[in-house]
Amino acid sequence: MATNRPDRQRPTLADDADRPREDRRARNRRETLRELKAAALDEVREHGPAAMSLRSVARRIGMSAPGLYRYVDSREELLTTLIADAYHDLADHLRVADGHDAKASRPDDSPITDRPEPQPTYRVATSADVGDRARAVALAYRQWAVEHPREFALLFGEPLPDYAAPVDGPTTQGMQRLGSALAAPLVDAWHEGRLRVHPALTDARLAGRLAPMAEAVAGLGGHDVPHGVHALLLTTWGRLHGQVALEVFGHHAWLFPDGCEQLFRAEVEAVLTDLGLIPLPSG
Amino acid sequence: MATNRPDRQRPTLADDADRPREDRRARNRRETLRELKAAALDEVREHGPAAMSLRSVARRIGMSAPGLYRYVDSREELLTTLIADAYHDLADHLRVADGHDAKASRPDDSPITDRPEPQPTYRVATSADVGDRARAVALAYRQWAVEHPREFALLFGEPLPDYAAPVDGPTTQGMQRLGSALAAPLVDAWHEGRLRVHPALTDARLAGRLAPMAEAVAGLGGHDVPHGVHALLLTTWGRLHGQVALEVFGHHAWLFPDGCEQLFRAEVEAVLTDLGLIPLPSG
DNA sequence: TGTTATACGCGAACAGTGTTCGCAATGCAA
DNA sequence: TTGCATTGCGAACACTGTTCGCGTATAACA
CATH class of the missing domain: 1.10.357.10 (Tetracycline Repressor, domain 2)
Incomplete structure (x- = not known):
């Protein structure tokens, strides 16, 4: 199904390595991603893998839940x-x-x-x-x-x-x-x-x-x-x-x-x- | 908190043994309970414990989800x-x-x-x-x-x-x-x-x-x-x-x-x- | 037999979840 | 500046567990 998203190819956790160079946006992105994963890890440590919810991770880093999907394909990928x-x-x-x-x-x-x-x-x-x-x-x-x-x-x-x-x-x-x-x-x-x-x-x-x-x-x-x-x-x-x-x-x-x-x-x-x-x- | 439920003490999985005798309602109840647990077990076998949802168990035995709570205290108790x-x-x-x-x-x-x-x-x-x-x-x-x-x-x-x-x-x-x-x-x-x-x-x-x-x-x-x-x-x-x-x-x-x-x-x-x-x- | 208390089942509702869509705003390059 | 890629968000959908309150069917009692 063709989505209306203009992103040519949304870069997620999987292929985050191959980006041009330390852009300003790229730096922000890297830092956000780091913060995101750290928050998810904390969540797992406190309440266990089953209770790691994207919404609470989002709250933890002060972001809306749909916003996470700019960095992560799904909850499963994050867990992976x-x-x-x-x-x-x-x-x-x-x-x-x-x-x-x-x-x-x-x-x-x-x-x-x-x-x-x-x-x-x-x-x-x-x-x-x-x-x-x-x-x-x-x-x-x-x-x-x-x-x-x-x-x-x-x-x-x-x-x-x-x-x-x-x-x-x-x-x-x-x-x-x-x-x-x-x-x-x-x-x-x-x-x-x-x-x-x-x-x-x-x-x-x-x-x-x-x-x-x-x-x-x-x-x-x-x-x-x-x-x-x-x-x-x-x-x-x-x-x-x-x-x-x-x-x-x-x-x-x-x-x-x-x-x-x-x-x-x-x-x-x-x-x-x-x-x-x-x-x-x-x- | 005082609930409006007239049930003096809702009998659940825990204390289902000590009932008077094989009432007609009691027999129905026993059979429903058996069916319920069997359905829950099937659910676990097919999709794993994490995916066992009360609502799908209810669907499986042709009942509404709230109806299950006449037989079970919570999802956790059923899993137990x-x-x-x-x-x-x-x-x-x-x-x-x-x-x-x-x-x-x-x-x-x-x-x-x-x-x-x-x-x-x-x-x-x-x-x-x-x-x-x-x-x-x-x-x-x-x-x-x-x-x-x-x-x-x-x-x-x-x-x-x-x-x-x-x-x-x-x-x-x-x-x-x-x-x-x-x-x-x-x-x-x-x-x-x-x-x-x-x-x-x-x-x-x-x-x-x-x-x-x-x-x-x-x-x-x-x-x-x-x-x-x-x-x-x-x-x-x-x-x-x-x-x-x-x-x-x-x-x-x-x-x-x-x-x-x-x-x-x-x-x-x-x-x-x-x-x-x-x-x-x-x- | 009729009355009454209990047990049962359900629809509506609340708070929570993962996920998608479309719009707005921002940052970057031309 | 223009134009495009990236980012974030609110609304929405389909789920989940659970509670509440109402009707109805059943059992016990008169």
């Missing part, structure tokens, strides 16, 4: 950029815990830039033992989730209805960066020959499906990681994630009203033991 | 009963997989009764080896989740905003029944002296918090289960749950477009190995 940004922020935290710089390895089109520098409690030198690195990353995963519960829900709660993340879209990029940050210590552990892979994970029927993963973690340390390790990366992630998800979504609140850190630390030690990265403590 | 029912249905599936009858051990006020009898693919005799029982329960957990993704989201996705499940409320009951169904094989395994508990889980600081759990799983096989086992129940649940949650919420879809059963089966074998219930396969 928040998701991508949250992925990157979580990945940053994990990378810092693993001894790297935060923003390094971020793609140029990082969605929102005015977040504080991530400073995880659990940090480790890049040269540290892979077991210690894995522990730091695992603890940082939980810490970020506990400190950003609503953003964690944004990433790992119920997905948007009928929303399929576009391949090579911003969310997929953030997701892959998260995956790499999680995988790094374990991949290095495998290269040191210290990773114990359960035989069931090396099943041939699994191997065929894991080809795309080889590409995703290729940047970490060569393409020669076997499929069994890929499967182990997925299951280890799931093992940590389940623990965190149950806590953040309140299913352990009746037992641990002020957090499950003790339980999680214990589980992490069990994970490291099962992976073969630390010996079974005497007990 | 669906949650409780879903907990029970999942627990039923697990119990059947573990060789028990479905509806046995259900409290009398089972929320919705017209679900099909659960028939998990993975079923095992009550007298089976605890390892086989644990495997069957784990596989049934995933199977239910994959077959009822929206209900799984209802239980384990983002919780309702600011909703705290009332202690001894219907959802808590269902939750505890789910916990018992999950725990049963492992508790029996401990009684057989076959459960390997990681030393980190027996930490004294954890033990103090786990007292409420002793009560919850007391019915399974005596009160003498140590706290380390309680902690192990939680972490093992989390280990399975994380795997399932990542799959159901679509985070593995780019690798396994038609399901992660292979990966999950492999992880279950690893779990059983780590628990000491099966020997490490040669590989």
Whole structure:
């Protein structure tokens, strides 16, 4: 349907990068967009993703609701950029815990830039033992989730209805960066020959499906990681994630009203033991 | 505020049990309520919890939206009963997989009764080896989740905003029944002296918090289960749950477009190995 | 049987949502 | 200055959850 809008092509969040140069209007636009996304993020943090309404975001930045549509295609698109940004922020935290710089390895089109520098409690030198690195990353995963519960829900709660993340879209990029940050210590552990892979994970029927993963973690340390390790990366992630998800979504609140850190630390030690990265403590 | 409603006390979902007897009106009411909840469940199954609207439920059963308020206090209350029912249905599936009858051990006020009898693919005799029982329960957990993704989201996705499940409320009951169904094989395994508990889980600081759990799983096989086992129940649940949650919420879809059963089966074998219930396969 | 209190269902209404349309005003380039 | 692209807004539409007040059907009681 042909609309009467004279805008040749309304630039929205998606294609905001390729504009001529720092026009005066362009600068205003960039600032408004930044303010808009910050307000939306605040909204999510206070009331959760489901309650993020465009109208209240508009009120927050002193704008009318229809005006937002000059900057955003829809509520869903706005949520999508928040998701991508949250992925990157979580990945940053994990990378810092693993001894790297935060923003390094971020793609140029990082969605929102005015977040504080991530400073995880659990940090480790890049040269540290892979077991210690894995522990730091695992603890940082939980810490970020506990400190950003609503953003964690944004990433790992119920997905948007009928929303399929576009391949090579911003969310997929953030997701892959998260995956790499999680995988790094374990991949290095495998290269040191210290990773114990359960035989069931090396099943041939699994191997065929894991080809795309080889590409995703290729940047970490060569393409020669076997499929069994890929499967182990997925299951280890799931093992940590389940623990965190149950806590953040309140299913352990009746037992641990002020957090499950003790339980999680214990589980992490069990994970490291099962992976073969630390010996079974005497007990 | 005093309303003009002459109804002395509008009976809603909460207190629908204690009515005189099978009046004619009472029968109609019961049937309408059943139809209403069934329609709401269908709505959740088709479009997800977030999209379950009272008005569309009303349309579905040929009623006006305000009319629903004769049967339901609010949208949230309706969702709460669906949650409780879903907990029970999942627990039923697990119990059947573990060789028990479905509806046995259900409290009398089972929320919705017209679900099909659960028939998990993975079923095992009550007298089976605890390892086989644990495997069957784990596989049934995933199977239910994959077959009822929206209900799984209802239980384990983002919780309702600011909703705290009332202690001894219907959802808590269902939750505890789910916990018992999950725990049963492992508790029996401990009684057989076959459960390997990681030393980190027996930490004294954890033990103090786990007292409420002793009560919850007391019915399974005596009160003498140590706290380390309680902690192990939680972490093992989390280990399975994380795997399932990542799959159901679509985070593995780019690798396994038609399901992660292979990966999950492999992880279950690893779990059983780590628990000491099966020997490490040669590989 | 008739009367009365209760239960039920509905239409109208209120406040809120996402989104579209068309008009006015502004900023930029020619 | 002229002309066009960009920006913002008010009105409107189709939704949502929820409340109110009125009629009607049912049950209990006389």
